[in-house]
Amino acid sequence: MAVDDGKLHEFVNKALGDIAGTLTAGLVVVGERLGLYRALAAGGPMTPAELAKRTGTVERYVREWLAAQAAAEYIAYDAASGRYHLPPEQAVALTDDASPFCVLGGFIAMTSALGVAPKLVDRFRTGKGIGWDEHEAGLFEGTERFFRAGYTAFLVNAWIPALEGVEEKLQRGARVADVGCGHGASTIVMAKAFPRSTFIGFDYHGPSIEVARHRATEAGVADRVTFERAAAKEFPGTGYDVVAFFDCLHDMGDPVGAARHVRAALAADGTWLLVEPFANDRVEDNLNPVGRLFYSASTFVCTPASLAQEVGLALGAQAGETRLRDVLTQAGFTRVRRAAETPFNLVLDVRP
Ligand SMILES: C[S@@+](CC[C@H](N)C(=O)[O-])C[C@H]1O[C@@H](n2cnc3c(N)ncnc32)[C@H](O)[C@@H]1O
Numbered sequence: 001m002a003v004d005d006g007k008l009h010e011f012v013n014k015a016l017g018d019i020a021g022t023l024t025a026g027l028v029v030v031g032e033r034l035g036l037y038r039a040l041a042a043g044g045p046m047t048p049a050e051l052a053k054r055t056g057t058v059e060r061y062v063r064e065w066l067a068a069q070a071a072a073e074y075i076a077y078d079a080a081s082g083r084y085h086l087p088p089e090q091a092v093a094l095t096d097d098a099s100p101f102c103v104l105g106g107f108i109a110m111t112s113a114l115g116v117a118p119k120l121v122d123r124f125r126t127g128k129g130i131g132w133d134e135h136e137a138g139l140f141e142g143t144e145r146f147f148r149a150g151y152t153a154f155l156v157n158a159w160i161p162a163l164e165g166v167e168e169k170l171q172r173g174a175r176v177a178d179v180g181c182g183h184g185a186s187t188i189v190m191a192k193a194f195p196r197s198t199f200i201g202f203d204y205h206g207p208s209i210e211v212a213r214h215r216a217t218e219a220g221v222a223d224r225v226t227f228e229r230a231a232a233k234e235f236p237g238t239g240y241d242v243v244a245f246f247d248c249l250h251d252m253g254d255p256v257g258a259a260r261h262v263r264a265a266l267a268a269d270g271t272w273l274l275v276e277p278f279a280n281d282r283v284e285d286n287l288n289p290v291g292r293l294f295y296s297a298s299t300f301v302c303t304p305a306s307l308a309q310e311v312g313l314a315l316g317a318q319a320g321e322t323r324l325r326d327v328l329t330q331a332g333f334t335r336v337r338r339a340a341e342t343p344f345n346l347v348l349d350v351r352p
Contacts, residue, residue: 253309
């Protein structure tokens with residue numbers, strides 16, 4: 001087929017943007033680790049020398065970083081004064097961890113995930129998996145930071161009220177298991193909002209459980225929140241009023257087995273709050289920026305994580321509601337309702 005020159009140029013420009021974007025992602029992490037964004041946000045317009053002095057860094061490196069960031073439109077440059085500044089919108093996205101618009105965690109998580117690229121090439125040939133535990137710690141920290149702001153914004157204000165009768169139960173005092181809890185961001189958000197309820201977070205990844213315990217102490221909720229290492233098919237306890245899974249069912253090797261275990265662990269009138277990445281059912285309906293992010297993260301992290309476990313169903317991060325319903329029905333759940341959604345999350349109210 002003949003090559004269309006215009007289309008070739010258009011595609012190569014896009015690809016060059018992506019190559020530059022890969023490097024920008026790495027430089028965002030450098031800026032975050034060194035406090036460069038925070039110093040700019042606090043101090044206003046600065047020359048490279050001024051920013052270097054404030055942050056205890058070397059001017060030559062900072063000068064190059066600032067120019068790269070200005071070319072990427074992450075930082076603004078005023079040629080007349082030779083000073084750089086962080087526009088207020090970028091300051092939110094690059095310094096305010098509490099904002100749902102903060103993107104730092106995403107950069108930290110995904111640049112860390114890139115570290116498995118050589119292994120992943122091998123796994124494409126063998127079909128074996130890459131466990132969550134085989135990644136760099138930045139993936140765990142970045143996931144926590146990227147998701148926590150969304151949980152803070154939506155979990156208590158929108159998702160829980162959208163579940164039938166759950167908010168009242170939590171207010172009165174309920175027992176909640178948060179499975180695949182990672183660093184416990186969601187567990188702690190719920191515990192702060194519902195002081196009469198008790199929460200237990202489970203994850204099969206020991207180091208994440210250690211961090212979660214530390215976070216509960218820091219947040220002053222350790223009296224009502226505990227964290228234990230356990231796989232989703234084996235977590236202890238029965239009669240839970242609520243079992244919650246946040247963005248982890250699709251990472252599991254045997255989601256049907258995990259769902260069966262949830263069914264057995266729930267009280268007869270209990271609720272499974274199942275939060276999964278937003279996705280439409282058909283690939284063609286996910287070919288957009290959110291789908292690009294999730295399919296890519298899924299190739300690096302979620303799909304290999306599932307393939308590293310028993311069964312290895314590998315739902316992927318873009319399974320969509322129909323496929324999820326199929327898993328839940330196989331496990332014996334009869335009532336599944338989409339309670340809420342955001343551009344990034346599907347929130348299902350699942351009952352025995
Ligand atoms: C994308 S992270 C989400 C973490 C946390 N729920 C959050 O929203 O921040 C997926 C989590 O699932 C956990 N996980 C994966 N397979 C698991 C299994 N079979 N049993 C328990 N946890 C599992 C991982 O260790 C990881 O912490």
